[in-house]
Amino acid sequence: MNINKAKRTRMEQALREAYHRQFLPSPGAVWYQTVMEQVRRESLAGSIPFLPAELVAWRFAWAAAAAAILIAICGFATMPTDAQIVWDLHHLASPYEWSLAMGE
Amino acid sequence: MRLIRIEGMLNHLREGSVGIAPLCSAECDLDIITRVLGGDGEAFDILLRRHGDHVFKIVARRVRAEDVESVAQEVFVAAFRCLRTYGGKHPFENWLARIARRRCCDYWRCQERRVPTATGPLEVDQRAWLEQVSSGLSVEAFERECERKEAVEVMQAAMSKLDAEDRALIESIYFEDVPLREVAATFGWSLAKVKVRAYRVRNRLHRVIERMVESEAAT
Numbered sequence: 606m607n608i609n610k611a612k613r614t615r616m617e618q619a620l621r622e623a624y625h626r627q628f629l630p631s632p633g634a635v636w637y638q639t640v641m642e643q644v645r646r647e648s649l650a651g652s653i654p655f656l657p658a659e660l661v662a663w664r665f666a667w668a669a670a671a672a673a674i675l676i677a678i679c680g681f682a683t684m685p686t687d688a689q690i691v692w693d694l695h696h697l698a699s700p701y702e703w704s705l706a707m708g709e
Numbered sequence: 710m711r712l713i714r715i716e717g718m719l720n721h722l723r724e725g726s727v728g729i730a731p732l733c734s735a736e737c738d739l740d741i742i743t744r745v746l747g748g749d750g751e752a753f754d755i756l757l758r759r760h761g762d763h764v765f766k767i768v769a770r771r772v773r774a775e776d777v778e779s780v781a782q783e784v785f786v787a788a789f790r791c792l793r794t795y796g797g798k799h800p801f802e803n804w805l806a807r808i809a810r811r812r813c814c815d816y817w818r819c820q821e822r823r824v825p826t827a828t829g830p831l832e833v834d835q836r837a838w839l840e841q842v843s844s845g846l847s848v849e850a851f852e853r854e855c856e857r858k859e860a861v862e863v864m865q866a867a868m869s870k871l872d873a874e875d876r877a878l879i880e881s882i883y884f885e886d887v888p889l890r891e892v893a894a895t896f897g898w899s900l901a902k903v904k905v906r907a908y909r910v911r912n913r914l915h916r917v918i919e920r921m922v923e924s925e926a927a928t
Contacts, residue, residue, distance in 0.1 A: 612843040612844075613915055613918060615843050615845075616842060616843050617883070618851075619843075619855055620860075620864045620867060620884075620914075621883065622860065623863070623864040624770065624880070624884040626855060626856055626860065626861070627769070629765075630765070630774070631762060631765065632762060632765045632778070636761075636765075636778050636781070636782070637757060637761060640761075640781075640782050640785050640786070641757065643786050644750060644753050644785065645750060647789055648750035648789075
């Protein structure tokens with residue numbers, strides 16, 4: 606079949622008409638009940654006061670960041686200086702004693 | 710108690726619907742939505758009964774007959790879940806229609822993943838129908854032809870050769886005359902993207918029709 610523009614337009618028009626003339630069922634009473642049951646279940650699930658995981662994570666993100674900064678500052682404050690390490694190495698002769706002094 | 714409350718609400722709606730119908734309907738929908746959001750989940754039943762038929766029809770046109778109920782149900786459950794996001798700028802019916810169109814598109818996306826669409830060649834009756842409608846018929850004859858069951862079969866065969874988004878665009882823009890802005894809002898696309906895609910999709914549909922006709926000519 607040779608398809609020119611007019612034929613193609615007519616076919617497209619026919620498909621459009623067919624689309625509108627499809628048999629459309631109506632929802633039955635059972636369907637309404639099923640949907641409402643599902644909605645009730647959703648509504649119950651929504652009333653449980655559990656926070657979603659992401660919400661908890663975001664809510665405590667600033668606290669986690671502050672704690673990380675605090676730990677880092679404490680770590681730097683308690684870290685021995687180079688001079689202390691050299692002194693330790695000189696005065697605690699054996700590596701065994703040195704490691705004991707470092708608490709390992 | 711709950712029934713009395715719903716009955717009272719229905720009476721209120723009936724009284725309200727006497728005046729300017731569309732505006733009042735929008736207001737009443739908003740009232741009900743406020744109630745639902747306030748914790749009266751049962752009030753959602755009124756919205757469901759009011760708009761159920763409309764949503765059901767949108768879905769029934771777009772998905773397979775056996776899946777209409779479940780997809781329409783998903784639409785209402787999704788609407789209930791995101792009811793807080795309804796701004797009230799547009800009628801509630803339009804908002805629901807958007808959700809329905811998106812759900813139908815998702816449905817076909819899932820179908821594509823599950824079963825690749827493979828439709829066989831057209832049957833003799835369907836082929837005859839295509840030839841008939843493409844020849845210059847009178848308006849009455851054309852309408853008569855469009856009422857035949859082959860019309861829907863060929864239409865479904867042609868649509869099955871398009872992917873989910875293309876199908877959704879053809880249905881919305883060319884079959885249902887949904888405004889481009891509405892389509893853009895439905896799929897979260899820009900207006901320019903919708904225009905470009907609509908043009909391409911129409912060409913794709915033409916190619917599909919041509920291929921269907923050519924394959925028939927070859928057999």
